[in-house]
Amino acid sequence: MTHPQNDGFYELTAAGLLRYHFHPGQWQAWNSTARQVCVLAGTQGGKTSFGPPWLHREIQTAGPGDYLVVTPSFPLLDKKALPEFRKLFEEYLALGRYVGSPSRRFEISEVGQRRLWGDSGRAYRTTVWFGYATDPDSLEAATAKGAWLDEAGQPSFKAESFEAIMRRLAIHRGRVLLTTTPYYWGWLKAQFWDTPGDDVDLIRFESIMNPAFPREEWERARRALPPWRFDMFNRARFTRPAGLIYAAFDVERHTCRPFPVPADWPRYVGLDFGGVNTAAVFLAESPDGVLYLYREYHAGEATAAGHAAALLEGEPGEAEAFGGAPGEQQWRDEFRAAGLHVRRPVVSDVEVGINRVYSLFAADRLRVFDSCDGVLDELANYSRVTDESGNPLEAIADKSRYHRLDALRYVGSYLIDEGTTESDWVAAPDPLEGLSF
The missing domain is CATH 3.40.50.300 (P-loop containing nucleotide triphosphate hydrolases)
Structure with missing residues (x-):
């Protein structure tokens, strides 16, 4: 040749x-x-x-x-x-x-x-x-x-x-x-x-x-x-992409090394249902009100009973679980029948849920074990679609990829302090602020 x-x-x-x-x-x-x-x-x-x-x-x-x-x-x-x-x-x-x-x-x-x-x-x-x-x-x-x-x-x-x-x-x-x-x-x-x-x-x-x-x-x-x-x-430098949704999340401040979670700490689970992608996050609340995301779960091609058994394995007791969209009651019923009572999330609006999780990070109430690679990967890339000039728009880029963050949104909506009103939240940045149409 x-x-x-x-x-x-x-x-x-x-x-x-x-x-x-x-x-x-x-x-x-x-x-x-x-x-x-x-x-x-x-x-x-x-x-x-x-x-x-x-x-x-x-x-x-x-x-x-x-x-x-x-x-x-x-x-x-x-x-x-x-x-x-x-x-x-x-x-x-x-x-x-x-x-x-x-x-x-x-x-x-x-x-x-x-x-x-x-x-x-x-x-x-x-x-x-x-x-x-x-x-x-x-x-x-x-x-x-x-x-x-x-x-x-x-x-x-x-x-x-x-x-x-x-x-x-x-x-x-x-x-x-x-x-x-x-x-x-x-x-x-x-x-x-x-x-x-x-x-x-x-x-x-x-x-x-x-x-x-x-x-x-x-x-x-x-x-x-x-x-x-x-x-x-062009310069091969890692920089934060425009429109990052959880911009309040800081790796240095909001991650920690894993530690044995005391069995008496209240525990919470967020679930995102799916035939191919079922995801969950586990949070525990310390006596001073800090939430630790200590475990993640992502699996597919299993029955609700199979998922429930895997989720419950190793947990010290019953946790409050939230998951699914309003129309996914059948999933919640099947998990309940398998021994895991999953409640409907307290809010159904995606943006309201995002604002509540954002507020947890902004108030330094939520930390993630650095062993939860999937959650950390999603937090680093969960962002808005950008226009040709690089300005963020309202839509979420590749929204179907972020199963763990959907699970976090479902449970995080519940974990805002009781008595806190919506006006007290630290809202996520408005992607359309400053843009003219």
Whole structure:
């Protein structure tokens, strides 16, 4: 197969040597020896093009076996990561062939194995498997020696998927490369930006560090985009998105380490019903009136009896439970029959419920155990739809995703102090304030 001698990133010399033209940010990632390397880059900053060279070197180093390339979805794989992978592994290195069915994979040929390891690798089969992170169960299989995760910061790349990948790498202590733009505040921010653990390296570079990124486009984006969006997508900095609904929630002030909740503290449960997504949050009230969200639940494909049994397990006694929309009485009846009495929420209006939960955070009455990753992930991203100028509108973006926060709204509406009137609440910001139509 023919290929260009120099495409700006790869260069094939007259002597047949392949050279990479890395910019400084890519060089920093290349020289990292950490087991987990997270490349956080601005759009078109050169993050995806860096993945195949890194994986090629990892295969050379770790030897024959299985390797992974994982993207949030297969359409995203086909759009960018797979073409970049095939350009290096097929066109430039001629290491084997890509097979699209029944399982997406790249099989390294005998010739490719000799090129990688000489005669020592000929007796082993080496395959690069392509997976998607929307379904964590699809990533549970045999062991792997290394993995490249592209666009791992997208909302559809679940924390459970990353955990499944790390389990596959555990036997060989395989290294993992994550390449992404900071799309939202989620598990990746918490794990790599906020409190990176041992043997973790975060490399950040802006779009403009890529020599191929036009300065004119950088300046256009800086002028045209809202500052938070420009910082996120071009400067690769985590910033709070516009229209964040629970802006009163502060990670430092409103989270805490888990502790044994005394059995005599009053307990409350919020429930959001669903055939595929049933979610719950558990709160306990301390003697000084502070509410601690100490447990979360999210499961599907179970009967009401099955959910009720799982929810009641480990709880010291009966809790006051609230859940469901006004029209979901059948769900409440089925949970009651299964032993969990779920009451109708005291308010049905979504915005009123949001204001009540917002007021709990604003008054420093609600804290979340930092082990409740799902709740924290949703709190960081629960926001309004924005217009073309980045101004928040009234509608909630991706409203159907926030099952745990719906559950919190159902129970939080009840937990405002008795005797507190609506005029005493700290209201959530009006998304339409200041806009003219």
